Amino acid sequence: MTHPGSSPLDERGTPRAELAQATRALQDEVRGTRIDGRRARELAGIVAEVARELRDSGADDEVGRLHMGPGPVNRGQTLSPVYNVDTWDGRRMQGTVTFARFHHGSVGTAHGGAIGLWADDVLGRLSRELSEGRARTACLHVQYRASVPVGAPVWFTAWADDADGRKRELHATLEDDGTALVTVDGLFVEPRIPLNGH
Numbered sequence: 149m150t151h152p153g154s155s156p157l158d159e160r161g162t163p164r165a166e167l168a169q170a171t172r173a174l175q176d177e178v179r180g181t182r183i184d185g186r187r188a189r190e191l192a193g194i195v196a197e198v199a200r201e202l203r204d205s206g207a208d209d210e211v212g213r214l215h216m217g218p219g220p221v222n223r224g225q226t227l228s229p230v231y232n233v234d235t236w237d238g239r240r241m242q243g244t245v246t247f248a249r250f251h252h253g254s255v256g257t258a259h260g261g262a263i264g265l266w267a268d269d270v271l272g273r274l275s276r277e278l279s280e281g282r283a284r285t286a287c288l289h290v291q292y293r294a295s296v297p298v299g300a301p302v303w304f305t306a307w308a309d310d311a312d313g314r315k316r317e318l319h320a321t322l323e324d325d326g327t328a329l330v331t332v333d334g335l336f337v338e339p340r341i342p343l344n345g346h
């Protein structure tokens with residue numbers, strides 16, 4: 149399969165992507181800051197002002213959709229860890245993901261829920277590539293085999309088995325130096341009654 153290329157909704161390199169990146173940095177720094185209480189309150193006011201301006205500028209869910217090319221995945225949402233797609237042949241995707249300080253669980257390692265969130269996102273993206281029909285996550289089985297570091301890129305592979313009707317079995321691994329840290333098996337199902345939107 150040839151590469152589908154970027155969608156017009158691609159945010160890479162745009163001021164909106166910069167805004168998302170700055171928001172990620174804010175999330176990381178808010179986590180565990182030692183700032184004193186008085187200044188924390190002042191900064192809360194400034195952040196609230198920024199949020200007000202963004203809200204008043206209007207919301208459009210379409211602009212938050214995922215781009216379809218390789219490179220950093222940035223959906224204008226700052227919850228998921230950023231992952232970078234290096235290779236992709238339509239059924240198999242490889243790249244790196246970096247869990248940020250925001251995704252810290254304990255003892256310097258990534259929160260298990262953040263790993264599940266990432267897995268749903270990357271498998272959802274792969275599923276979207278397999279057919280036009282929009283499949284939903286029916287089941288996600290995440291096996292945590294070793295701790296995933298925070299702040300360092302980790303190699304991932306995600307791939308799809310052959311589709312079985314409306315069902316798609318998808319898999320992903322996170323690994324470090326050839327050691328599997330996490331393995332994921334997901335079932336995505338195209339609903340009998342298609343949903344509107346994305």
Ligand SMILES: CCCCCCCCCCCCCC(=O)SCCNC(=O)CCNC(=O)[C@H](O)C(C)(C)COP(=O)(O)OP(=O)(O)OC[C@H]1O[C@@H](n2cnc3c(N)ncnc32)[C@H](O)[C@@H]1OP(=O)(O)O
Pocket residue numbers: 155157213214215216268269270271272273276283284285286287313314315335337338339340341346
């Ligand atoms: C530019 C645009 C870019 C866009 C990119 C987007 C990237 C997005 C990235 C983010 C992505 C985030 C993605 C998200 O987070 S999606 C959000 C999280 N998921 C949901 O909200 C889904 C909620 N559930 C449902 O909608 C329905 O239950 C679904 C649709 C899943 C199935 O309801 P439906 O009524 O249609 O199904 P059916 O009853 O006819 O069954 C059909 C077949 O499936 C089998 N089955 C069903 N369920 C299960 C189960 N739990 N375990 C095992 N098997 C199950 C069933 O046995 C049967 O098999 P068979 O008997 O035929 O063999």
